[in-house]
Amino acid sequence: MKKLTIFAVLLMSAACTGVDTIGREPKFTPDVESSERIAMLTPSLPQSRTPSRRIDNASLWSGERQSLLGDRRAVQRGDIMTVVIEIDDRAEISNSTDRSRSGSESLAIPQLFGIPQRIDPRLPAGASLGDAVSVNSSSSSEGDGSVRRQEKLTLRVAATIVDVLPNGVLAIEGRQEVRVNFELRELLVSGFVRPADISRLNEITYDKIASARISYGGRGHISEMQQPRYGQQILEKVAPF
Known part of the structure; x- marks a missing residue:
């Protein structure tokens, strides 16, 4: 009875997951405690500089x-x-392998001081030393494989410097969320950049970001329909066949 109760509670909790989105649009991620907001509220210490003249200001x-x-x-x-x-x-990779081998071995004793002629009558019917041993072998192997992949993505997102490392490298994080009807599109960017790689337009390309983490996806009613139900996912993990 106790096991049935636990199982029922698990089913109810799984069924209640995502109930808050029934008939409603997905909610934005709260930015109250985001790393970007914290970085803006607690800026780095000001750098010391020599006082300049009023005319320079x-x-x-x-x-x-x-x-x-x-x-x-x-x-x-x-x-x-x-x-x-x-x-x-x-990227496109294609491999092809073809290998074959054949071998043949034969041993015959038709004449050896008349010994085969004396032994053949004593052998079982059909047996003879004329063809003592004959071995044939052949093997072949063929393999073919190909990989083809193509990806294209064009995006722009604002990122915030969340930390300045001791060597001067900047740690950045950026989040962008756009909601259209009942679908929320998310774009996340994080990584480390060098100040020298930032252009005069205050821009940096993704290929100059070290340890770049770029996530482009979404959540909402359409995304939920594209995912199998929780019970189906559990069965696929535990089913042996």
Whole structure:
């Protein structure tokens, strides 16, 4: 009875999963405690610099970030940059193997001081030393394999510097969510970039991000219909056939 009760509770909990989305659109991920928000609320310590003259602060040609010609690329914790994702990869591999081998061995004693002629009458019917041993063998092996893959993805997402490592490398994270009717599209980006790889337009391409993690997917009613039910997934894992 106790086992039946536990099993019923498990079934009810599995059935209740996703009940809050029945007849409703999927909710956005709350950003109250996101790493990007924390990085913006707790910026890095200000760098020490020598005091400049008042005339330099009013000059348009100064190197300050607030000036007209200043470098406004993201360099510190809490700054925002644009990540450009343009993936157009194509790979094609084809292997073919063909191997064959044949062998033949034969041993005959038709004449040996007349011994075969004396022994043959004593052998069973059909047996003779004229063809003592004959062995034939052949083997063949053939294999063929091919792999073909093509991926194309073009996206742009804003990422926030969440940490500045001791060697100056920037740790970035970015999240983008777009909801259309009852389907929510998610784009997640994270990794490590060098400040020198950030362009003057405050952009960086995905191929210059170390340990890049790019996730493009979604959740909602359409995504749920494309996934098998929980019971079916459990049966596929435990079924031996």
